[in-house]
Amino acid sequence: MLIETPTADRSVSARPHTPSRRSHDDAPDTDELFHRLASLEEGPERDAVRDELLRAWLPMAHRIAGKFRDRGEAVEDLRQVAALGLLKAIDRFDPDRGAFESYAVPTVTGEIKRHFRDRMWALRVPRRVQELRNKVRVGRRELSQAPGCPEPSVADIAAHTGLTEEEVATGMAALESFSTLSLDAELSNGDDNHSLADTLGEHDPGFDVIVDREAVKEGLSRLPERERAILYMRFFEDMTQSRIADRLGVSQMHVSRLISRSCARVRDEALGHRPGRSTGGRHGSAA
Template sequence: MTDELTNEEVALTVSASTAPPQETPQEAAPRSRGADTRALTQVLFGQLKELQPGTPEHNRVRTALIEANLPLVRYAAARFRSRNEPMEDVIQVGTIGLINAIDRFDPDRGVQFPTFAMPTVVGEIKRYFRDNVRTVHVPRRLHELWVQVNGATEDLTTAFGRTPTTAEIAQRLRITEDEVLSCIEAGRSYHATSLEAAQEGDGLPGLLDRLGYEDPALDGVEHRDLVRHLLVQLPEREQRILLLRYYSNLTQSQISAELGVSQMHVSRLLARSFQRLRSANRIDA
């Protein structure tokens, strides 16, 4: 054997060194499935074109088209994972958009079906979020403006390296600051937060604790109303004695001097008033 290479061996060596690296089976599998789906879709649309709508064969081919392109719907639905909506519901809505795209697609125009169908699927999902998911329904104009405010906020954040102010967003979109604030409020209407939700992870008190507090004077409202109702059942002189004693804070001696009666008589009248009030109080009874 010689150390010199034959022409065939040189050619094989050069070919091996310049050939692109081969794909692994894991990398080639998605590409192959996508190509198979596009080829199958093209064949099925060719068959669908020749069939009469409403016939069993037409429905069968149409159903096969829907099933073959469901991965397109799942891909579009994945873009909305951050909305915290059940993914099954989003996929169902996207499937409606897929069906509409299949019914409107014309293969003779030379456009790939995924290119044609994707805007329809995404548009159907966006309409679903716009019209059904919001806790508070907002006008369509305000919703569309909110999308612009969202985009402008991202652009200005990238440009300034910080969160833009309301005035900067308004200047960018040539709208008023009040409209920007309204759009921000509209963007918060996707989800409602329970007042009785558990405490947040950052250690802050729950929403109910932050919105207000229990006024201690509320307990006295019912009691004052009850006392007022009971007092009117007493004779006028006994009402006056109670008011002088507990509203004007006079002593029994001062009350006796005020009314011109003995202190012992004032004490008896107070005791009798208390007895009447207790007997008339249905709560204690």
């Protein structure tokens, strides 16, 4: 929503302000307009009064927006957010419950803070971490204001802000979460130029082998000794079924059945099945 910032309008029918009721020069006395707004039904006349109030109070909204400059957001965008907060304040304000300024300031400020919280973070972090980030940022800036001051340490910031060193470390880590780098961003390391993507690891199939071995270890230990020997010769010594049959003095078909039955049993146990439930049949020692 784009809200045009109007130029000063001499036709604003706000009454001359009373100094005792204003805390800033940009807080006009618009009580009469707000009471008039509250008495009007939806329509062109009410919209005109609403626009008049918006023009009268926009300088205050812009002043609040200016307090948030130099935080990574353009001032014009902040002014748009502040104007939206001002509209919300105008629409919700009850003129019988006090001065508009005391209601509008926290409403506009809250809208801007919500904008930073919901729109500006590249990575979503908990509210508590965002608050730590802000305290650390302010504390570090205050400690670095004096000319020639070294970069404050974690301990310095903790002592200055009243946070623990662990909280300061969390806040400093969150400072890096406000924006992200593209995976194509170039990283320089001496004469070696490479992208951030080059530093990312790849899938290592060796880890899958380790997981599989650990998963079947217990099931293998429960097999009869002869069946364990057959599986070892087949899968670790890479012997053919015919060679295994010759060594054991049995038929190749019998070796094949034993291998299939043993593998089914170990697989079922690794997957959490109870022995005896697989289609491999009853489990017993080889004849």
